[in-house]
Amino acid sequence: MDTRERLIESTRELLWERGYVGTSPKAIQARSGAGQGSMYHHFHGKPDLALAAISRSAEELRDRAEAAFTSSGTVSERVAAYLRREREALKGCPVGRLTQDPDVMADPDLRAPIEETFAWLTGRLAGLLAEGRTSGELHAGLDPAATATALVAVLQGGYVLARAAGSAEVYAQAVDGALGLLACHARQEPSRPA
Template sequence: MDTRERLVRCTQALLWERGYVGTSPAAIQKRAGVGQGSMYHHFASKSDLALAAIQRCSLQIRSLVEKQFAGDGTVYERIENYLLSERKVLRGCQIGRLTQDPDIRANPILRQPVEETFTWVRCRMMDILQEGQASGELSPQLDIEDVAEMIMSVLQGGIVLALAAGDERPYYRACKGMLSMLNLAKNQEK
């Protein structure tokens, strides 16, 4: 792995663990095993390096979500797979964590890939829900935009509740509750 790649990966990990404010250039350099000159050879500033790490994280999340949504099974099964797939709940969401960081929120350049990731996942969720309506699996009366937003809110909110409790169970209860509600939205006329 080259120096640039190590810097991006280490910054990605530190942002997840500590957030932007808590991730110093010295911590990045130490974890990556590089000196200050190497870091600034590849990136003009901490924010440039953070942007590269956030963009990488965004691509990884999109890839994972796409695999879960593009898989076999009914729409309900694919959403269930998305919500209940193995994840490090007590570490939080890599992208969701950044929304709590005041420096990320205040910097439109750093906030943009975070916002775009959530928008992409919401749009992809709406595509899946539309597919369910088109196939007759889900009720045509279902407001897919609202339901997509609710599914994402349950995932992010469940993570927050799990972190507050120091226990994964609130996350999985929230997701199972969401799935129960989605099950009720199945087309009864089918």
């Protein structure tokens, strides 16, 4: 991994662990093993490096979600694959946690990749749910946009509840509950005569 990549990855980790204020240039340099000159050679300063790190975290979230959304199976199975994929529930979402950081939210440049990522995620889930409704897998009364928003809220809220309880099991329960509610909208195939 070259110096620029080490700087970005170290900043991603520190932002996830400490937030923007706690991610000092000295901490970034110590974690990455890069000197001050290298840091300022590749980036204009901490905000520029933070933007690269946040954008990378957002891109990784989208890539992982898209892998689940384009896998084989029904719409419900693909949504379940996304919701149940392995996560570090007690650390929280590396993108979602930044919404709690007032310094990140106050900076339009740093906020933009976060806002865009959640808009993309909600839109992508809504598209999948609409596909399931059109194919007859899900009831016609299902509201794809509202349901997608609820699913994203369950994920982010699941992280918060798991951190508060100190238990990843709470996160798993939130996901199970969301999938149970989604299953209520699945159309049952009519029974066939014997």
